[in-house]
Each structure stands twice: as C-alpha cells, then as structure tokens.
C-alpha cells in the first residue's frame with residue numbers, strides 16, 4: 001500500500017473531521033488545516049495522538065505552502081447562519097481559498113478536490129438537478145455570498161485545469177448530516193434533533209412543504225474518496241447526495257417519532273431565497289464512481305440522535 005500525504009482544508013469541521021478520520025484509517029498521512037471559524041478541536045481531538053496526523057491553524061485566504069499528493073478543499077462555513085454572519089469573508093474564503101489551494105496544487109502537481117454544493121443550482125427550476133443544469137441563483141440575495149462564491153470556485157477550478165493542467169475534481173454535495181454537526185449550527189437536521197431532545201418547539205420555517213434530500217455523512221465520505229481516485233480525465237462536477245426527497249415537515253415528524261419527543265411544531269417565517277425543492281440526479285456518480293448512498297434517512301437519523309443525546 002502507498003501511504004499518500006493528504007491536505008484537508010476545513011478539516012476540523014463536521015465533514016472534514018470525518019474525512020480526516022477515514023483517510024487515516026486507509027493508511028494515509030493527513031495534514032488538517034483550519035481557522036476554527038465553525039470547526040472545533042473537539043472534532044479531531046481523538047486523532048491528535050496519531051503520528052500520521054498533523055493539525056495546523058491557518059486561514060485559507062492566506063497563501064500556504066506544503067508538499068502533499070492530494071488536497072481536499074473543504075474550508076468554508078456551510079450553514080446559512082454562519083455563512084451570512086460575515087458575507088464578505090465567506091466570498092473571500094471560497095474565492096481566495098480556491099486561488100491559494102489551486103496555486104499550491106499547480107506548484108506541487110497535486111490532485112485537488114473541491115467541495116462544491118447543490119447551492120450552485122440555487123432555487124432550481126428543473127427537478128431533479130443534473131450536473132448539466134446551470135442553476136437559478138439570485139446574485140444579490142442573502143445566500144449569494146455562499147452560492148456565488150462556490151460558483152466562482154468551480155470556475156477557477158476548471159480554468160486552472162484548462163490553462164495549467166491542474167488535476168482537479170469537483171463534487172456538488174447535497175444536504176449532509178450526521179455526528180459532529182455543531183449543536184448550534186443552525187442547519188435543519190441538527191436544529192430539529194436538538195429541539196426534540198430538549199422538548200423544545202420544532203422550528204419549521206415557512207409551511208414546511210419545501211423539500212430537501214438528506215445524505216448521511218458516511219455515504220458522502222465514500223463518494224468523495226472515490227471521486228478523488230477516478231481516472232485522470234474525469235474532473236466532474238458530479239452530484240453526491242441521496243435522491244430520497246422529504247418535506248421539512250416530514251423530517252420534523254420523523255425526528256419527533258424517533259426521539260419519542262413531546263415537542264410541538266412551531267412555524268416561523270421562511271428565510272429569503274430559500275430553495276423550494278432539492279433532489280440530486282446521481283446517474284453520473286453511479287456510472288463514474290460506482291457509488292450510491294447506502295444509509296437511508298431513519299437509520300442515519302438514529303445514529304445522529306445517539307450522538308446529540310451524548311453531547312447536549
């Protein structure tokens with residue numbers, strides 16, 4: 001087995017910590033880079049004793065130099081509350097972070113994978129979303145700092161590939177949940193589970209008829225690693241998500257049932273530009289990666305509920 005040296009930006013975050021863990025388990029050497037904006041040391045503390053794991057505090061908007069074989073670029077706040085907290089910084093993280101990491105990949109000839117998002121499709125007017133769909137994003141809306149930042153990052157990736165032969169991979173991640181989401185992260189799965197476990201009202205934004213397709217973290221990490229290891233010419237973008245679609249109200253009811261909670265539903269205003277429907281078409285991932293999700297919602301929610309019950 002060849003031990004690869006891998007850089008994970010945003011490695012102390014929810015997804016990054018699972019990725020670091022998996023890469024180490026596969027026998028690689030991992031350098032985790034994070035500025036702890038939304039991530040926490042707690043997420044990777046169990047890896048600190050591993051001699052093949054290294055932790056570096058760094059902000060991706062500043063250049064960074066290292067010798068590695070692969071780079072997974074995950075650094076960016078992902079929850080609407082956090083990415084809107086400092087919208088300008090979110091754009092800088094996506095755009096300057098991509099430029100710095102692509103410059104590094106070019107210089108050291110590393111493969112680089114971008115954690116893009118279903119948000120590049122905006123509030124989609126085709127359903128389900130295929131990779132060939134260009135999206136429907138409001139460039140001046142409250143979500144634009146994230147959506148447009150991620151779109152520019154994709155543009156940078158494909159142009160570094162075209163102009164400089166940088167070895168890129170782009171995945172578009174759909175809503176992912178699981179252990180190590182921050183309890184105050186503000187995303188729907190963590191909010192509903194924490195509220196249900198505390199017996200507090202479940203906060204549904206709008207009438208709860210909007211849909212999302214929820215993917216358990218282990219499925220995503222498998223897809224991410226398979227994508228990094230695809231044939232050289234295949235750059236993506238490729239959707240990685242679970243095509244099973246639920247309304248937000250259905251999610252709330254399922255969480256209440258699985259936690260045996262007495263919580264009641266409460267309805268709050270829908271945030272602006274909140275997408276109405278979202279479901280990935282994963283034919284390309286099936287074909288190119290031989291991948292599809294294996295963990296369905298109830299099974300994943302049970303694992304996630306177990307985690308939150310132990311931390312709150």
Ligand code: NAD
Pocket residue numbers: 009010011012013014015016033034035036037038039040058059060061073074075076077078079093097115116117118172173174175176177
């Ligand atoms: P997260 O907020 O838990 O993790 C993001 C990590 O990036 C955190 O550890 C944070 O401290 C770090 N970070 C933020 N700005 C940084 C900067 N300037 N320099 C260095 N580190 C910085 O979110 P997550 O859910 O783990 O998301 C990880 C990546 O996956 C993000 O790029 C996100 O856009 C993408 N993604 C996630 C989802 C999802 O459902 N979880 C969906 C689509 C895309």
Ligand code: UDP
Pocket residue numbers: 079080175186187188189191192203204205206210212248270271274275
């Ligand atoms: N949402 C909700 N209650 C919450 C948090 C979120 O009803 O407490 C809704 C939100 O309006 C959106 C969906 O759940 O329609 C998913 O929100 P999330 O922030 O998890 O992700 P995104 O909107 O980026 O898909």
